[in-house]
Amino acid sequence: MAEFGDEIWFAGIRELNARLVKREFSARELAKAFAERLAAIGPRYNALALSLADRAHKRSGDVDDDIRRQRLRGPLQGIPWGATDLLSVRGELTTWGARPYAAQVFDDDAAVVKQLDGAGALLVGKLATISLGGAGGYALPSASTSGACRNPWNAAYWAGGSSSGPAAAVAAGLVPFAIGSEAYNFSSLLTPAAYCGVTALRPTYGYVSRRGAMPLSWTMHKLGPLGRSAEDCGLVLQQISGGDSEDPGSAGKSFYYTPQYARALKDLSVGYANVDFESWAEPAARPVFEKALDTLVDMGLTLIETKLPDFPYELAARAIVDAENSSVFEPLVGSGNVNQLSDPAQIAGLEAGLGIAAKDYLKAMRIRRMVMDALRALFVDFDVLVTATRFHTATRIDQPIERPAPEARIPRGLSDLGVAGNLAGLPALSLPCGFVNGLPVALELVGPPFTENTLLAIGAEYQRRTEWHKQRPPALPASAA
Amino acid sequence: MKLTRREFAGALAAAPALGSQATPGPAPAEPLRAAEAKVRQDGQALAAYPAPMAVEPAFTFKA
Numbered sequence: 001m002a003e004f005g006d007e008i009w010f011a012g013i014r015e016l017n018a019r020l021v022k023r024e025f026s027a028r029e030l031a032k033a034f035a036e037r038l039a040a041i042g043p044r045y046n047a048l049a050l051s052l053a054d055r056a057h058k059r060s061g062d063v064d065d066d067i068r069r070q071r072l073r074g075p076l077q078g079i080p081w082g083a084t085d086l087l088s089v090r091g092e093l094t095t096w097g098a099r100p101y102a103a104q105v106f107d108d109d110a111a112v113v114k115q116l117d118g119a120g121a122l123l124v125g126k127l128a129t130i131s132l133g134g135a136g137g138y139a140l141p142s143a144s145t146s147g148a149c150r151n152p153w154n155a156a157y158w159a160g161g162s163s164s165g166p167a168a169a170v171a172a173g174l175v176p177f178a179i180g181s182e183a184y185n186f187s188s189l190l191t192p193a194a195y196c197g198v199t200a201l202r203p204t205y206g207y208v209s210r211r212g213a214m215p216l217s218w219t220m221h222k223l224g225p226l227g228r229s230a231e232d233c234g235l236v237l238q239q240i241s242g243g244d245s246e247d248p249g250s251a252g253k254s255f256y257y258t259p260q261y262a263r264a265l266k267d268l269s270v271g272y273a274n275v276d277f278e279s280w281a282e283p284a285a286r287p288v289f290e291k292a293l294d295t296l297v298d299m300g301l302t303l304i305e306t307k308l309p310d311f312p313y314e315l316a317a318r319a320i321v322d323a324e325n326s327s328v329f330e331p332l333v334g335s336g337n338v339n340q341l342s343d344p345a346q347i348a349g350l351e352a353g354l355g356i357a358a359k360d361y362l363k364a365m366r367i368r369r370m371v372m373d374a375l376r377a378l379f380v381d382f383d384v385l386v387t388a389t390r391f392h393t394a395t396r397i398d399q400p401i402e403r404p405a406p407e408a409r410i411p412r413g414l415s416d417l418g419v420a421g422n423l424a425g426l427p428a429l430s431l432p433c434g435f436v437n438g439l440p441v442a443l444e445l446v447g448p449p450f451t452e453n454t455l456l457a458i459g460a461e462y463q464r465r466t467e468w469h470k471q472r473p474p475a476l477p478a479s480a481a
Numbered sequence: 482m483k484l485t486r487r488e489f490a491g492a493l494a495a496a497p498a499l500g501s502q503a504t505p506g507p508a509p510a511e512p513l514r515a516a517e518a519k520v521r522q523d524g525q526a527l528a529a530y531p532a533p534m535a536v537e538p539a540f541t542f543k544a
Contacts, residue, residue, distance in 0.1 A: 137516075219539075219540060312526065312527075312530055315523055315526055315527060315530075316527075318523060319523055319527060322520075344512040345512050345516070347512070347513075348512035348513040348515065348516040348517075349516050351513055351516070352513060352516035352517045352519070352520050353516075353520070355517060355520050356520055356523075356524070357524055359524075359528070360523065360524045360527045360528070362538050363527040363528065363530070363532065364527060365538030365539050365540060366532045366536045366537065366538050366539070367527075367530060367532060368538070368539035369536050369537060369538060369539040370532065370536055372539060
């Protein structure tokens with residue numbers, strides 16, 4: 001049995017795959033080691049929902065056989081990974097992080113699980129999520145059957161949500177990559193990635209099939225990868241993208257990770273807003289963000305001051321997501337079992353969402369159309385927009401997730417980009433860009449639909465020049481759990 | 482305190498079984514009132530936001 005250490009736990013996909021192909025260790029050994037590490041350490045962060053060590057073990061024999069016979073399927077072959085517990089895995093518990101579904105078992109795998117199985121990747125565990133992916137809204141980090149997910153950088157802080165477990169597990173070296181999801185509530189994929197110091201890619205709406213994922217919001221929900229680098233996210237998206245006639249939201253497109261063919265960085269115009277970094281960002285984070293912007297300039301990108309068109313982004317997104325959430329979970333509310341959820345704010349949100357009038361939902365959808373048109377016009381002048389993924393570091397684990405709103409008189413800049421990007425279905429990449437008091441912060445890059453290769457090319461170059469994505473959190477003392 | 486048999490049976494039925502988790506009760510009224518008020522406020526704000534009549538909702542029905 002091979003001995004594994006930090007150089008394996010924190011290695012990228014290509015390196016791990018190269019060592020598998022060279023047969024320095026087997027896929028079975030690697031999956032077993034990651035599964036054991038996830039099972040041992042994951043619960044200390046409240047990051048693990050369900051170990052799938054047996055499933056990985058059973059499949060690893062075929063993967064090793066393929067590698068032995070030089071039937072090489074690409075860089076994900078033999079790579080362990082973790083899935084948010086919103087994804088179904090045949091014959092295994094899929095709880096959606098919520099007590100009313102604690103015994104739920106599906107008889108089919110989610111589409112992304114099948115796609116990653118097909119590439120030879122080995123699913124080693126289900127990872128913790130905020131209950132129902134945060135449907136209805138939530139106020140507390142503990143709104144999950146797994147408990148409040150701890151941040152590997154400081155266990156007194158939250159990992160973010162709703163994809164809490166995927167971010168914490170990648171950050172702590174428990175899996176090389178994970179699949180999480182985002183609709184809009186608190187940027188469920190990018191926020192935990194930023195809080196935990198990992199890279200995450202929110203794909204264009206429709207790029208990745210949601211078949212077999214918990215229905216959260218039909219028009220806003222996206223699945224995407226969290227990994228060690230922009231390159232790893234690109235490699236994973238290539239495998240999980242593609243048309244699916246069984247997902248009505250499918251764009252019918254496949255993604256090929258080819259950053260080498262993206263436009264030269266010197267030809268790209270990047271919109272940014274000084275006010276984001278000078279006023280919206282917490283004071284201690286401002287020098288970190290300034291340095292990150294300097295790096296973008298050093299890379300040859302042209303940064304031009306801009307701002308988002310004026311729309312009630314939050315208002316429209318909230319009406320759409322809350323109405324869709326509550327419609328999805330109307331039977332849960334009607335049965336009274338919604339009261340088994342742990343966060344009173346989430347219970348109330350799901351109940352109240354049933355009262356959203358059709359005229360309000362439609363008005364929000366019409367505003368959404370106006371937002372899409374306005375952003376399309378903005379992207380005539382810009383290839384990419386950049387802001388902070390979050391303007392502050394992670395919140396404490398024992399406190400509500402919402403922070404006091406900044407003064408209303410501060411100009412908006414691009415501060416609504418997270419919500420606007422979700423409304424318009426735009427791709428976004430979150431890149432770790434430094435630390436504030438020992439906690440990570442990150443930049444968010446957003447582009448027009450289906451420009452993931454441009455975002456990833458910028459991300460890869462940024463990560464070639466910086467070391468933030470390579471930082472490893474301190475080991476969690478057993479007493480912290 | 483005196484309990485009737487009916488009250489005693491009711492209390493037993495309401496108590497969680499040994500070893501099982503307690504089932505949380507109904508949602509507290511205050512968060513629900515606040516959430517419903519937010520829905521009403523949002524509805525008023527959406528109604529007040531101007532949108533040209535020609536703007537269609539951002540979804541397409543495909544036959």
